Amino acid sequence: MRSLFIKEEISFTGEQLLSYWAYTHYDLPGDSILAFIGPCQIDEKYIVGINHFKKKTQIKSERMLHFLVEHFELDLEKAILRQKLLVDIVKDKLNHRIKGDVLQRWGDDLYDTDFKLTVSATVRTPVSTKIHLGINISSQNTPVKARGLTDYGIDPNDISQAVMDQYRLDMRLISEKLWRIRSIE
16 A cells, blocks of 8 residues: 655545546555645535535535545445544544543544544545545634644644554555464364
């Protein structure tokens, strides 16, 4: 699995959920995890949660740290479990830096009491499954009560590399475990 922190600011619109986005734009073939910073305003046609789509929920943030994962397999259930793993990795890395058990995962997102820190989605494309996880950097001008990394004094560049490294390690260890466990008859 390859990883890349993209230094240029990118606005997350949902277009990044299309297959081969990492390869097309950054020559990163195969399974990958990318991180980048930028605003978030998801175009209605890319809102994949059916409830959000029906309610025409506005999903936006002035500034977020975005993670974009692509696995070239079509098992949506596995992708949803990987999404929860990614959210838990972020929770652990942030709580470690906050020095407490402040953040909790509710479903696919992180909260500090009733303040939301993240947006998250999983989608199946014709050739892959993708995960988007956005963490507020700024908590200003969001459509819901929110907190961001600046509220905790956390550097988004530092946390991005720690999360990507842990996710890649976990994917490698899971893959290795598949061949290290012998079957019983």
